[in-house]
Amino acid sequence: MRSKDETKVQLILGTALKMIERVGLAGLKMSDLAKEAGVATGTVYIYFEDKNQLIRELYLYLMHYNTADLNQPISENEPLKIKIKKIARNYLNNNINNPEHGAFLEQYFRSPYFHEDDATHQAEELALQPIYSLLVEGQRQSLIKDADPELLVTLVCGMLNEVAKVSIYTQKPITPAEWELTFSVLWDGIRS
Amino acid sequence: MRSKDETKVQLILGTALKMIERVGLAGLKMSDLAKEAGVATGTVYIYFEDKNQLIRELYLYLMHYNTADLNQPISENEPLKIKIKKIARNYLNNNINNPEHGAFLEQYFRSPYFHEDDATHQAEELALQPIYSLLVEGQRQSLIKDADPELLVTLVCGMLNEVAKVSIYTQKPITPAEWELTFSVLWDGIRS
Amino acid sequence: MRSKDETKVQLILGTALKMIERVGLAGLKMSDLAKEAGVATGTVYIYFEDKNQLIRELYLYLMHYNTADLNQPISENEPLKIKIKKIARNYLNNNINNPEHGAFLEQYFRSPYFHEDDATHQAEELALQPIYSLLVEGQRQSLIKDADPELLVTLVCGMLNEVAKVSIYTQKPITPAEWELTFSVLWDGIRS
Amino acid sequence: MRSKDETKVQLILGTALKMIERVGLAGLKMSDLAKEAGVATGTVYIYFEDKNQLIRELYLYLMHYNTADLNQPISENEPLKIKIKKIARNYLNNNINNPEHGAFLEQYFRSPYFHEDDATHQAEELALQPIYSLLVEGQRQSLIKDADPELLVTLVCGMLNEVAKVSIYTQKPITPAEWELTFSVLWDGIRS
DNA sequence: TATGAATGAGAATTCATTCAT
DNA sequence: TATGAATGAATTCTCATTCAT
Numbered sequence: 001m002r003s004k005d006e007t008k009v010q011l012i013l014g015t016a017l018k019m020i021e022r023v024g025l026a027g028l029k030m031s032d033l034a035k036e037a038g039v040a041t042g043t044v045y046i047y048f049e050d051k052n053q054l055i056r057e058l059y060l061y062l063m064h065y066n067t068a069d070l071n072q073p074i075s076e077n078e079p080l081k082i083k084i085k086k087i088a089r090n091y092l093n094n095n096i097n098n099p100e101h102g103a104f105l106e107q108y109f110r111s112p113y114f115h116e117d118d119a120t121h122q123a124e125e126l127a128l129q130p131i132y133s134l135l136v137e138g139q140r141q142s143l144i145k146d147a148d149p150e151l152l153v154t155l156v157c158g159m160l161n162e163v164a165k166v167s168i169y170t171q172k173p174i175t176p177a178e179w180e181l182t183f184s185v186l187w188d189g190i191r192s
Numbered sequence: 193m194r195s196k197d198e199t200k201v202q203l204i205l206g207t208a209l210k211m212i213e214r215v216g217l218a219g220l221k222m223s224d225l226a227k228e229a230g231v232a233t234g235t236v237y238i239y240f241e242d243k244n245q246l247i248r249e250l251y252l253y254l255m256h257y258n259t260a261d262l263n264q265p266i267s268e269n270e271p272l273k274i275k276i277k278k279i280a281r282n283y284l285n286n287n288i289n290n291p292e293h294g295a296f297l298e299q300y301f302r303s304p305y306f307h308e309d310d311a312t313h314q315a316e317e318l319a320l321q322p323i324y325s326l327l328v329e330g331q332r333q334s335l336i337k338d339a340d341p342e343l344l345v346t347l348v349c350g351m352l353n354e355v356a357k358v359s360i361y362t363q364k365p366i367t368p369a370e371w372e373l374t375f376s377v378l379w380d381g382i383r384s
Numbered sequence: 385m386r387s388k389d390e391t392k393v394q395l396i397l398g399t400a401l402k403m404i405e406r407v408g409l410a411g412l413k414m415s416d417l418a419k420e421a422g423v424a425t426g427t428v429y430i431y432f433e434d435k436n437q438l439i440r441e442l443y444l445y446l447m448h449y450n451t452a453d454l455n456q457p458i459s460e461n462e463p464l465k466i467k468i469k470k471i472a473r474n475y476l477n478n479n480i481n482n483p484e485h486g487a488f489l490e491q492y493f494r495s496p497y498f499h500e501d502d503a504t505h506q507a508e509e510l511a512l513q514p515i516y517s518l519l520v521e522g523q524r525q526s527l528i529k530d531a532d533p534e535l536l537v538t539l540v541c542g543m544l545n546e547v548a549k550v551s552i553y554t555q556k557p558i559t560p561a562e563w564e565l566t567f568s569v570l571w572d573g574i575r576s
Numbered sequence: 577m578r579s580k581d582e583t584k585v586q587l588i589l590g591t592a593l594k595m596i597e598r599v600g601l602a603g604l605k606m607s608d609l610a611k612e613a614g615v616a617t618g619t620v621y622i623y624f625e626d627k628n629q630l631i632r633e634l635y636l637y638l639m640h641y642n643t644a645d646l647n648q649p650i651s652e653n654e655p656l657k658i659k660i661k662k663i664a665r666n667y668l669n670n671n672i673n674n675p676e677h678g679a680f681l682e683q684y685f686r687s688p689y690f691h692e693d694d695a696t697h698q699a700e701e702l703a704l705q706p707i708y709s710l711l712v713e714g715q716r717q718s719l720i721k722d723a724d725p726e727l728l729v730t731l732v733c734g735m736l737n738e739v740a741k742v743s744i745y746t747q748k749p750i751t752p753a754e755w756e757l758t759f760s761v762l763w764d765g766i767r768s
Numbered sequence: 769t770a771t772g773a774a775t776g777a778g779a780a781t782t783c784a785t786t787c788a789t
Numbered sequence: 790t791a792t793g794a795a796t797g798a799a800t801t802c803t804c805a806t807t808c809a810t
Contacts, residue, residue, distance in 0.1 A: 024302040026218035040796040112219040147373045158354025181339045189381030232771040408686040410602040424775040496603040531757045542738025565723045573765030616792040
């Protein structure tokens with residue numbers, strides 16, 4: 001026998017993600033997905049109960065990847081401003097390099113596949129935890145405006161999300177000048 | 193009778209919009225739409241060629257409404273900071289009060305219904321023109337950072353979009369304190 | 385619009401019944417059923433949730449028809465032996481003329497479609513009530529063996545069922561001689 | 577090793593039989609069968625060409641077992657009535673103890689798997705031969721009604737089949753009293 | 769126009785069978 | 790042989806669209 005290939009789950013989820021970016025949830029067909037993933041239709045059903053579960057699983061898969069390493073190469077003893085700059089850049093890159101992620105999530109929350117009870121926003125908050133922590137730390141050091149940190153995270157992410165969207169849409173990478181301006185607005189906006 | 197017809201078109205489009213906010217394009221079924229609009233399935237097809245056209249029409253309908261008056265109650269001779277504060281608030285309110293709009297557009301661009309040639313981004317830019325103008329004006333007065341105004345618009349709208357999303361999601365209106373903080377971050381971010 | 389045709393339910397159920405007699409539950413396909421009933425596949429799904437419910441409904445439909453008029457043309461003041469002879473003949477004819485019924489029920493009780501909780505055997509007992517009553521009446525008149533009437537019904541029906549099966553299988557009607565013998569065995573068997 | 581193979585064939589056939597009693601031919605899935613038999617799906621296909629052949633084989637397997645010794649412990653020189661009583665009891669026990677047999681045959685004859693040319697009814701007649709002989713013997717001795725013995729066999733078996741069904745369904749064994757009544761009806765019915 | 773039952777192409781899902789290990 | 794993952798044809802079921810009333 002062929003051993004149940006864990007890679008295949010990744011393959012199918014990854015393919016689904018790419019396709020949803022292209023055709024939307026509305027356009028995802030199981031047979032197309034199978035074809036594009038290079039497996040038989042039935043194979044998809046070995047790894048996933050049905051279309052519903054596949055898409056639910058997709059969400060969990062993303063949360064796993066997304067949470068990834070926001071503060072990957074940030075050393076502990078850098079000044080806070082630098083830390084925030086780095087984490088913001090990581091967040092931006094994540095968004096730009098994985099446009100499928102945002103695309104999927106946008107669709108997911110307004111679809112018949114999403115049920116409020118999915119451990120949804122918990123996961124999202126978890127993903128933003130590193131940014132949150134950094135801002136709170138900044139408040140403790142009186143470097144950051146003393147206000148609801150939740151709202152600050154919202155504003156910061158809003159800026160970065162939008163910049164990512166534009167970069168994806170125009171297919172142009174962020175230039176150093178654009179990045180400096182972006183961070184300048186971000187930092188001046190939140191610093192106390 | 194003509195007005196009755198127009199009413200029905202509006203009824204169907206409005207219903208579709210509300211439903212898409214809930215279930216997404218992926219979940220919109222013509223029969224459900226008819227039921228929720230209180231007409232027969234066949235009736236929908238009297239006013240719209242097919243689902244494609246209905247959704248295309250929806251887009252045009254939105255473009256019409258959306259371009260709404262961002263600088264409605266802003267008098268010409270107020271200081272720029274106040275003008276920007278007012279226009280930002282208008283933009284935020286627009287977003288919060290018409291959650292269907294954003295929801296639909298999000299879905300639309302990643303769906304099989306969208307064809308690149310739709311006069312899409314033109315309209316979007318048109319809608320943001322007032323904000324753009326104000327920022328350029330601010331740069332002329334040396335009040336606003338001297339940088340690509342396009343990017344500034346992006347950053348400003350990003351913040352406001354995200355705040356709107358949170359308000360919609362949590363079903364809580366923006367408190368005065370939240371608004372003040374939001375604008376403070378926005379303004380400190382862009383002022384020179 | 386075309387008004388929802390109650391006849392169509394009958395048409396579909398009747399067609400299904402005939403087909404099951406021919407190909408068994410194992411061989412019943414929704415598309416074949418639709419074709420043979422002269423409707424579109426989708427139409428079947430207007431009247432029945434899914435294949436499961438269709439078959440469940442079939443059972444109820446049968447119970448309704450089957451219970452029919454076992455003692456149809458039996459006048460109240462005939463001697464008991466004649467009454468029993470007539471009711472037995474009715475029962476036999478029912479079985480022979482509606483071979484689909486037996487065929488379906490045989491299949492149904494051993495199928496994934498049957499769940500114990502179906503108001504099953506109640507209905508069956510109800511159908512046999514007239515025979516039961518007559519036998520009890522006979523016991524009161526000391527004409528019938530004084531023993532568990534339930535078991536007597538079982539034995540009587542067993543004989544008649546088997547005779548019906550043979551008649552159906554050989555495609556030959558019961559001759560008068562065969563009927564006289566059958567009833568002679570039946571009557572001599574149960575009379576006291 | 578040869579005996580091991582034979583064991584596996586028996587195992588698969590026996591398992592299939594039990595499953596068909598439960599879910600019918602309609603519900604028998606090769607993968608379920610394999611699982612319940614404790615082998616891999618592929619293994620079933622080592623011993624049987626395909627599902628068709630498996631079921632055909634099942635039929636032959638039954639024909640082999642079923643023809644079991646109806647007049648096993650009946651000594652030649654007992655009175656005819658006793659012989660008939662014993663053979664009837666054997667027949668009844670056979671039915672009750674091997675409910676799978678009847679279940680399978682019921683399903684088989686109305687399935688796409690059955691082809692008229694299967695040596696079906698021949699075998700059945702063969703199985704009933706001992707009863708037939710006894711009845712003819714009884715007629716020769718003027719103990720049994722002088723009528724078509726075929727029909728008499730039908731009636732006798734009909735009674736016994738039905739009693740067996742009830743016993744299987746209610747999961748209760750036949751009590752001595754029930755058996756005495758059953759045989760009384762049987763015997764009084766056929767004796768001259 | 770308005771209705772909603774009917775249609776049937778097309779999408780989702782199942783399951784007998786194959787095949788690499 | 791034995792295994793069970795993989796296959797894809799066959800089947801169930803959905804839903805945009807038509808049409809008789």
